[in-house]
Amino acid sequence: MASSDAIDAIVDQLDSLTAGTSDRPTAAASPPNSREQNATTATQANGAGAATEVADAPKKKKKKRKGGKGKTLPSGFEENFAEAPLTVEEYNKDKELYDTRKTVAERIETAVQKYKAKRKLDPLRHQLLEAYYHLGGIKTGAKMFGGLDQKFIKENDTEEIARFKATDYVPESMKNVGVERVEELDDDYEDPEYTVDFDYVVRAFVTHKIPFDFGMKTPEQIEKAVNTIKNFLNYILYHDVCPEFTDNIKQAVKTCDKANEELPICAVLSDKLPGDFNKACSTLFGGYWSYMTPREWAKVDGEGDFKKPEPGFSKDKALEIHRALIEELPHITYNPNKPPKEIYKEYASLEVISIWLPEPGSPLKLGKIVCKSWTPEESLPIASKWSDPESLTLYCEKTITQYAYPEMHFGCTLHELDNGLIYFDEISGIMCSNFLEIRDEKELEVDSDDLDFD
Known part of the structure; x- marks a missing residue:
C-alpha cells in the first residue's frame, strides 16, 4: 500500500495541473509552442491517457475560401450603382489618358473603349449604345491586326485586353472635332463640319430614336433605354474626360431626366x-x-x-x-x-x-x-x-x-x-417638348439613279 506522503504528492501535482489549465493565458497572449509545452507536461504527469485527451479536443474548423465560380458580378447599371472612389493610381492614369492636350476625339474614343470594358452589357443595352455612338459620329468596324498573342494576354489585365479588342473609333473626318483653329494663321482652314455638342445628340437619341426607331413604349423599357445613355454620360463626367464641355454634358443628363418624365406620357397618349x-x-x-x-x-x-x-x-x-x-x-x-x-x-x-x-x-x-x-x-x-x-x-x-x-x-x-x-x-x-430628329449621313443618302421623273 502506498504511503500517505506519496499520495499527497500526487494530489498536489494534480492540483497544480488543474490550476495551470484554468489560469492559461489567451491565444493572443500565449507564448510560442505553449500548447505543446502543456501537452508535454500532461504526458509526463499522467502518461498516455492525458495526452490522448488533449489530442482529442475539438479542432477549430478552417474557413473555406470562396471561389469566383457562380459569383454574379455587377453590370454597372444597377439602380443604386455608384462608381468606386478613384485610387491615386487610377486618378493619375485618368489624368494621363484624358489630358486636355489630346484632342476631344482621342479622349472620347478612349473613354468609349474603357467604358464598354467596365460594363456588363446585355444585347439591348449594347444595341442602344451602338446606335447612340453612331449618331454621335463614332463608327464601329473590325480592326486590322486585331489578333492577341499569349504574351499580350499574360502581360495585361482584362480591361486592357478589352480595350485592344474594341471596335469603336472616331473616323478621320472627325479627328479634329473640337480643335480650335484660327483662320488667319491656318492656310488650310475650313469651317468645321462637326462640333462637339453632347446635349444635341442626346436630345435626338432619347426623344426620337428611343420612342420611334426602337419603339420603346412601356415605362420600364423607356427607363432602361434612357438610363443606359445617362450611365455613359455620368461615366464621362466622373472620369473628367472632357472638362471643357462639363456644362454641356450636365445638360445632356438633364435631358435624360426630362425624357424619363415625358416619354411615358407620350406613349399613353399615342394609344388614347x-x-x-x-x-x-x-x-x-x-x-x-x-x-x-x-x-x-x-x-x-x-x-x-x-x-x-x-x-x-x-x-x-x-x-x-x-x-x-x-x-x-x-x-x-x-x-x-x-x-x-x-x-x-x-x-x-x-x-x-x-x-x-x-x-x-x-x-x-x-x-x-x-x-x-x-x-x-x-x-x-x-x-x-x-x-x-x-x-x-x-x-x-x-x-x-x-x-x-x-x-x-x-x-x-x-x-x-x-x-x-x-x-x-x-x-x-x-x-416630347424638346423633340429633335436628326439623320446621319447614311440615312440621308439618296441615289439619284433611283429617281426617275420622266
Whole structure:
C-alpha cells in the first residue's frame, strides 16, 4: 500500500495541473509552442491517457475560401450603382489618358473603349449604345491586326485586353472635332463640319430614336433605354474626360431626366388619341375612321361565330357618341337632318399651348387642347392655316386631355366642317417638348439613279 506522503504528492501535482489549465493565458497572449509545452507536461504527469485527451479536443474548423465560380458580378447599371472612389493610381492614369492636350476625339474614343470594358452589357443595352455612338459620329468596324498573342494576354489585365479588342473609333473626318483653329494663321482652314455638342445628340437619341426607331413604349423599357445613355454620360463626367464641355454634358443628363418624365406620357397618349369623340366625327364625316368601321366576317372552316376584331365604330355607335357630346359645344350648330360637310383639311404638326378641364364633379366629359402650328427643329418651315396660338381649339375626352401638357407636340390630320367644328384624326406621333430628329449621313443618302421623273 502506498504511503500517505506519496499520495499527497500526487494530489498536489494534480492540483497544480488543474490550476495551470484554468489560469492559461489567451491565444493572443500565449507564448510560442505553449500548447505543446502543456501537452508535454500532461504526458509526463499522467502518461498516455492525458495526452490522448488533449489530442482529442475539438479542432477549430478552417474557413473555406470562396471561389469566383457562380459569383454574379455587377453590370454597372444597377439602380443604386455608384462608381468606386478613384485610387491615386487610377486618378493619375485618368489624368494621363484624358489630358486636355489630346484632342476631344482621342479622349472620347478612349473613354468609349474603357467604358464598354467596365460594363456588363446585355444585347439591348449594347444595341442602344451602338446606335447612340453612331449618331454621335463614332463608327464601329473590325480592326486590322486585331489578333492577341499569349504574351499580350499574360502581360495585361482584362480591361486592357478589352480595350485592344474594341471596335469603336472616331473616323478621320472627325479627328479634329473640337480643335480650335484660327483662320488667319491656318492656310488650310475650313469651317468645321462637326462640333462637339453632347446635349444635341442626346436630345435626338432619347426623344426620337428611343420612342420611334426602337419603339420603346412601356415605362420600364423607356427607363432602361434612357438610363443606359445617362450611365455613359455620368461615366464621362466622373472620369473628367472632357472638362471643357462639363456644362454641356450636365445638360445632356438633364435631358435624360426630362425624357424619363415625358416619354411615358407620350406613349399613353399615342394609344388614347384622338379619343372617342374625334373617332366618331371621323367615322360620320368621311375621315380616316370612316374606313375602319367594323364588318362582320363570314364563318371560316366551321369556326362557328368567330369574328375578327376590328378597330373603329359602327355608324350607329358613332352617331350615339357624337349626339351625346356635341351638346357640350353650344357654339357648334348641329342639324341631324343636314350633316355638316368638310370645307378644309390639313396634315398638321402642332404644339400644345394650354389645356382646359371641367371642374371636378362636372357632368361635362370633354376637355380642350389649345394648339398652334409647330415646325420641328432642323426642318423646313411648315405653312399652316392655324399659326395663331389662340386660333385652334381641339376637343377630346377629359380622361385623355388630362395627359396633355404645354409644349408637347403631335402630328395629326385636321378636318374643318362648315358648322365650325374642327376635329382631328390620323395621329402620326406624340413627341416630347424638346423633340429633335436628326439623320446621319447614311440615312440621308439618296441615289439619284433611283429617281426617275420622266
